[in-house]
Amino acid sequence: MNKQQFATLVTGIKSAYPASKILEDKASMDLWYVMLKDMPYEIAENAVMEHICTNIYPPNIAEIRKLCVERCQRPVLSFDEAWGVVQKAMSTYGWYHPQEAFDTMDELTLSVVKNLGWSRLCQSENPTADRANFRESYEAKAKAAQKSYQLPKSVAQNKALLQERYVPAIETKKVQKIEQNELVHDTRDGPTEEQLAERKRMIEETRRRILGG
Numbered sequence: 001m002n003k004q005q006f007a008t009l010v011t012g013i014k015s016a017y018p019a020s021k022i023l024e025d026k027a028s029m030d031l032w033y034v035m036l037k038d039m040p041y042e043i044a045e046n047a048v049m050e051h052i053c054t055n056i057y058p059p060n061i062a063e064i065r066k067l068c069v070e071r072c073q074r075p076v077l078s079f080d081e082a083w084g085v086v087q088k089a090m091s092t093y094g095w096y097h098p099q100e101a102f103d104t105m106d107e108l109t110l111s112v113v114k115n116l117g118w119s120r121l122c123q124s125e126n127p128t129a130d131r132a133n134f135r136e137s138y139e140a141k142a143k144a145a146q147k148s149y150q151l152p153k154s155v156a157q158n159k160a161l162l163q164e165r166y167v168p169a170i171e172t173k174k175v176q177k178i179e180q181n182e183l184v185h186d187t188r189d190g191p192t193e194e195q196l197a198e199r200k201r202m203i204e205e206t207r208r209r210i211l212g213g
Helices: 002-017 026-038 041-054 061-072 081-097 097-104 105-114 118-123 127-150 153-166 193-211
Strands: none
Touching: 002 026, 002 041, 026 061, 041 061, 061 127, 081 097, 081 105, 081 118, 081 127, 097 118, 105 118, 105 127
């Protein structure tokens, strides 16, 4: 979407909400354009028209991007829909044909299935627990995916770079080296000849003292 097309959208929004002060200055216009320019004009136009027809209040950037994503991204399945796909794949292909089963799943559903283990799911005798585990993992990933889809490409790329730069890496714990002279470890089976001679000398000296010799 170019600036001229964006200006057309702005005119429509202001006309639909004449009492609002939305997009009244250049800074607001520039920000909105940066956040929406990656969207094709016809998609953004249709999203704005939907908002105007269904909301009495003017839109914000997040609302328009959400509506745009609904038009250009495959919708994220609900948990029940995703679990239904998994159950059908298990009954149709079983754990003997994992690749055929995986081909029936979208990327998000497949990632959760692989984390839980396809063979384990197919051979499990506790479907209630499996369903609960799948739901917990799937809903968390679905929420993250939905947020990610709404980000402009430039924002998503910068986010990844910043995470790479600022998120602390997992440090490998260093095992402290024990110096040889600090390690007491006697692997000998008995006293050495020197130790035996020293003991004999001490015994002999003690005997002489007792006997006065």
